[in-house]
Amino acid sequence: MEAVDLPPDAIEVGRIADAWGIKGWFKVLPHSASPEALFSSRRWYLQPPAQGGKAFAGTGLLRIREAKEHSDSIVALAHEVDDRNAAEALKGARVFVPRSSFPTAGDDEYYWVDLIGLDVVNREGVALGQVRELMSTGPQTVLVLAYEAAGKPQERMIPFVSAYVDSVDLPGRRIIVDWQPDY
Template sequence: MSAALSLDLVDLPADAVEVGRIADAWGVKGWFKVLPYSAMPEALFSSKRWYLQPAERGVRGFEGTRLLRIREAKEHADTIVAWAQDIPDRDAAQALRGARIFVPRSSFPSTGADEYYWVDLLGLAVVNREGVGLGEVRELLSTGPQTVLVLSYQQEGKAHERMIPFVAAYVDRVDLAARRIFVDWQPDY
């Protein structure tokens, strides 16, 4: 536990995005397992500075936001393992269990044409071709073959949910600057 406390106490960057959590120690040399929140965790691999906050529940090995300087992060079997400065052994890695991992959005790798990070789509308004507002993106679900936008909207004073596949057949355009997604979808689908 003392090794985790030796991590620098810092402020969380304004553009920080929660990208995963530390699951457990891995091996005896200070490596630890990471559970990413994305099936494509490039942000974990691209950033050498992770910001940790303690687990929301259970034992907390530290308080505040701590800076973790990553030496190496890699895929191993069906998980991700990482090794960091100031985490010299299994006990120190174990003290980080449950910690939430944040990475600055500015350190994410660039996306290609028609590629988006899920975090950038959250909160966007979804509008169909006729200009009818269908709701706001509350979350995205990976269903295997495709991703689904989960929208929330109000109707007659009640909260509702609508799902639209995030595929080219239904999504005409994503305009991040205007914070809108334009779709070929009707309210009664």
């Protein structure tokens, strides 16, 4: 695996779970229910796992030959991985792809990574907080906002559905919602 620098727009999209088969395929657990970013990029950047054994250090580049869905995960084959032993050595590695290689989102579709950090205000212009994370509850996604009240960190949750979200302004880094601070 070639040692490289991590691209400045790299986003962590999954981790390698284990080898798959005997010909160098490996199983990837995506961080998203919609792993399009893994399929759209043929260059994956790996970093060692945050904990546990490390078969390599720094950032390595894998040139992906093929990636496909398999059950609840993704399986992939890279030019640099020739057999099961090489695939097993990647176990636990974190997978990054450049944000610029993500497929274009459709109208009124957003990548979660693009929403994190946006300011959320209501229709009256009252600041409700900043998006800290998003949470999937099954039927809908929820914005988890961080804000301060009486000098203490607080959390507010707003369903990310059209009934409450009026607009998302990515260039302006702002989401306007039909929500009140006392909800």
